[in-house]
Amino acid sequence: MRRFLQVTWLVVRKDLRVESRNKEMLLTTLFFAVSCVLVFSFGFVRGGEAIEGSASGVLWITIAFSGTLALGRAFERERHHDALRGLLMAPVDRPAIYVGKLVGVLLLLAVVEALVVVMVAFLFQAPLFRHGWWLLTLLSLGTIGFASVGTLFSAMLLRTRSRAVLLPVLLYPVTIPVLIMGVSGTFALVQPEPDLVLARVWVSLLFFFDIVFVTLALWTFEPVMTE
Amino acid sequence: MPPLQITDFTQVTLSGVSRHYGRRRALSRVNLVLSAGEIIGVLGPNGAGKSTLLGVLSTLAEPSNGDVRYGDLTASAGGAPLRAQVGFLSHELQLYPELTARENLEFFAGLYGLDRPAERAHEALARASLSERADDLVEGFSRGMRQRLALERTLLHAPRLVLFDEPFTGLDEASCGTLVTRLQQLRTAGRIVVLATHDLDVVSQLLDRAVLLRMGRLSELGSKGSLRERYRAALAEAPRGRRPVPSGPSGSGPGESPA
Numbered sequence: 001m002r003r004f005l006q007v008t009w010l011v012v013r014k015d016l017r018v019e020s021r022n023k024e025m026l027l028t029t030l031f032f033a034v035s036c037v038l039v040f041s042f043g044f045v046r047g048g049e050a051i052e053g054s055a056s057g058v059l060w061i062t063i064a065f066s067g068t069l070a071l072g073r074a075f076e077r078e079r080h081h082d083a084l085r086g087l088l089m090a091p092v093d094r095p096a097i098y099v100g101k102l103v104g105v106l107l108l109l110a111v112v113e114a115l116v117v118v119m120v121a122f123l124f125q126a127p128l129f130r131h132g133w134w135l136l137t138l139l140s141l142g143t144i145g146f147a148s149v150g151t152l153f154s155a156m157l158l159r160t161r162s163r164a165v166l167l168p169v170l171l172y173p174v175t176i177p178v179l180i181m182g183v184s185g186t187f188a189l190v191q192p193e194p195d196l197v198l199a200r201v202w203v204s205l206l207f208f209f210d211i212v213f214v215t216l217a218l219w220t221f222e223p224v225m226t227e
Numbered sequence: 228m229p230p231l232q233i234t235d236f237t238q239v240t241l242s243g244v245s246r247h248y249g250r251r252r253a254l255s256r257v258n259l260v261l262s263a264g265e266i267i268g269v270l271g272p273n274g275a276g277k278s279t280l281l282g283v284l285s286t287l288a289e290p291s292n293g294d295v296r297y298g299d300l301t302a303s304a305g306g307a308p309l310r311a312q313v314g315f316l317s318h319e320l321q322l323y324p325e326l327t328a329r330e331n332l333e334f335f336a337g338l339y340g341l342d343r344p345a346e347r348a349h350e351a352l353a354r355a356s357l358s359e360r361a362d363d364l365v366e367g368f369s370r371g372m373r374q375r376l377a378l379e380r381t382l383l384h385a386p387r388l389v390l391f392d393e394p395f396t397g398l399d400e401a402s403c404g405t406l407v408t409r410l411q412q413l414r415t416a417g418r419i420v421v422l423a424t425h426d427l428d429v430v431s432q433l434l435d436r437a438v439l440l441r442m443g444r445l446s447e448l449g450s451k452g453s454l455r456e457r458y459r460a461a462l463a464e465a466p467r468g469r470r471p472v473p474s475g476p477s478g479s480g481p482g483e484s485p486a
Binding site for chain 1: 285286287288289307308309310311313314315317319320321322323324325326330334335337338339340364380
């Protein structure tokens with residue numbers, strides 16, 4: 001387990017180091033997310049009033065779109081110069097490489113979500129911070145569920161030519177339940193009378209889905225990466 | 228870092244190895260024995276299956292039929308400790324251009340669970356004559372410098388089996404000379420070195436044995452004449468798709484059919 005965590009940390013640190021130098025994924029994902037929220041705000045906010053329930057939908061659709069963009073790039077730097085082969089040749093548990101890549105994506109999405117939540121709360125006049133811890137739990141679990149499947153698919157599609165097209169085609173049908181739970185849970189929190197019982201149900205379901213998705217991804221990563 | 232369990236071997240044996248990609252057959256019933264202390268050249272035209280053979284030897288690609296044994300172990304039984312004994316340098320150099328030379332080496336030293344990664348990286352940089360550029364980003368390096376760095380990254384963990392895919396591509400004469408010297412050192416150190424290449428002139432004095440891959444089928448090169456002559460003769464002798472498959476191991480050790 002110690003070695004597993006060491007390898008995970010090595011991969012995360014390497015990705016953060018590369019990202020800190022070129023900021024390629026961070027800037028493109030942030031720019032896309034901000035554009036997304038702005039465009040939605042013009043569609044769903046009229047006279048300073050947002051359509052009821054639109055804030056939760058906009059929040060999660062922005063996370064899904066910008067997350068897809070980030071996931072599409074997650075393994076790109078491993079593809080260039082065949083660095084992935086170097087990683088896979090290393091005598092390590094390959095799932096540790098997967099977890100390292102997943103943590104990198106999650107950290108990136110955490111930064112994006114911090115900005116998106118503030119923007120949605122401001123532009124849609126949504127009381128997102130009224131139950132901040134619940135929202136944080138929903139966002140964390142929803143993002144883990146979405147990114148765990150996405151990271152696996154991103155790795156799977158690395159050797160295919162049309163990966164940019166295939167990633168969303170494969171990813172959304174599988175992660176739709178996670179997004180629906182995220183939207184429903186967030187809506188339960190921001191409606192005029194917050195329904196914490198319902199929010200708890202969605203959190204529990206998200207937790208269950210996360211366990212299933214992460215377990216399956218860890219289990220399938222090794223065979224998926226073997227040619 | 229906890230030391231990895233080491234799986235040692237002095238021979239790699241391919242028995243009836245085939246590899247298919249859909250309906251396309253990249254390797255067809257390849258038999259080959261690789262022994263410690265020899266440099267084996269895998270020659271052949273583009274698309275002959277050289278990279279696939281190296282992929283199978285590296286454990287990254289599984290054979291569709293047949294098996295590869297590293298000593299007594301198969302790739303699936305050997306797992307991670309076996310991978311710790313294999314080094315693979317492809318023509319893509321498997322480096323991160325956004326990292327410095329030192330960071331690249333330390334990253335891989337960490338992945339291989341080597342103790343004193345910083346010290347190992349320092350020594351490798353000295354061997355690659357890159358000590359003065361250790362903290363420069365790799366993206367600013369010339370092809371020759373990248374190649375030297377990638378070579379040291381490949382050899383960082385002192386692998387028993389070292390695979391090279393077109394290692395001389397894009398190198399100037401001096402860099403070729405450095406690489407040849409390093410390959411000779413590996414032979415002296417008792418490593419198994421497999422070299423897939425087109426550069427017959429560079430490797431003609433280097434190889435202990437050469438095999439020809441064509442249409443996924445493997446045959447030994449003859450022993451008369453220069454390497455180029457033997458290569459041409461073998462190509463002429465092996466019409467596309469009609470070359471008989473060798474029935475047994477295509478060689479059984481250094482010196483059996485010397486280049």
